[in-house]
Amino acid sequence: MTRTLKVVAVSGSLNHPSKTTALVEEIVAALGRALPIESHLITLTDLGPSLAGALTRSQLPPQAEAELQRIETADLLVVASPVYRASFTGLFKHLFDFIDQYALVDTPVLLAASGGSERHALIIEHQFRPLFAFFQALTLPVGIYAHDSDFTDYRLTNETLRARIEKAVAKAVPVIWSNLEEKDEIVRALDGEGVSALAE
Ligand SMILES: Cc1cc2nc3c(=O)[nH]c(=O)nc-3n(C[C@H](O)[C@H](O)[C@H](O)COP(=O)(O)O)c2cc1C
Numbered sequence: 001m002t003r004t005l006k007v008v009a010v011s012g013s014l015n016h017p018s019k020t021t022a023l024v025e026e027i028v029a030a031l032g033r034a035l036p037i038e039s040h041l042i043t044l045t046d047l048g049p050s051l052a053g054a055l056t057r058s059q060l061p062p063q064a065e066a067e068l069q070r071i072e073t074a075d076l077l078v079v080a081s082p083v084y085r086a087s088f089t090g091l092f093k094h095l096f097d098f099i100d101q102y103a104l105v106d107t108p109v110l111l112a113a114s115g116g117s118e119r120h121a122l123i124i125e126h127q128f129r130p131l132f133a134f135f136q137a138l139t140l141p142v143g144i145y146a147h148d149s150d151f152t153d154y155r156l157t158n159e160t161l162r163a164r165i166e167k168a169v170a171k172a173v174p175v176i177w178s179n180l181e182e183k184d185e186i187v188r189a190l191d192g193e194g195v196s197a198l199a200e
Pocket residue numbers: 013014015017018019020021082083084085086087114115116117118120147148
């Protein structure tokens with residue numbers, strides 16, 4: 001398969017510069033070395049102010065609506081947030097509260113977070129994974145947690161963490177491809193090759 005994957009990365013950080021955004025950029029770069037991708041980064045520092053005042057999706061300005069649609073039509077999502085009070089930021093959740101309940105079914109999602117405490121690494125498992133399980137998304141097996149000390153001047157400088165990113169990507173690639181092949185087969189079958197194409 002040679003198609004280019006639409007990767008949408010979301011950083012839930014409220015800061016610029018941001019360790020979380022730096023982490024997301026490293027992950028997207030690693031994905032780009034392993035897969036043909038085109039990527040789009042959404043940061044809550046940019047998007048957040050227009051989200052914060054909206055109580056319903058219909059109140060969002062067109063640029064924010066366009067970002068939601070990018071998330072909903074991505075082939076692969078990379079989502080990350082700093083840990084705030086043992087969870088993702090409130091605005092990160094507010095963003096995903098606007099996402100259609102069924103838009104992310106089977107979408108592969110790579111989970112990541114950064115925190116000030118090494119003891120909050122399980123945020124990936126007890127906050128992010130349940131949220132994306134709700135969406136029936138395909139959360140990828142290895143999540144990435146970064147600690148403040150993994151960065152120098154908002155650049156990732158810990159080689160162990162870099163190796164973890166490579167591992168997460170290596171584990172993700174076969175899952176992503178098989179997921180896309182399955183989706184393509186279904187589309188081909190629905191386009192007229194017949195349901196028998198699914199049985200091949
Ligand atoms: C309001 C607030 C709450 C935070 N709560 C936690 C927390 O519960 N656990 C933790 O490990 N770090 C916590 N932190 C630290 C941030 O998660 C950490 O510094 C993170 O790397 C910041 O990412 P950023 O540079 O993208 O903003 C908190 C920081 C703030 C400002």
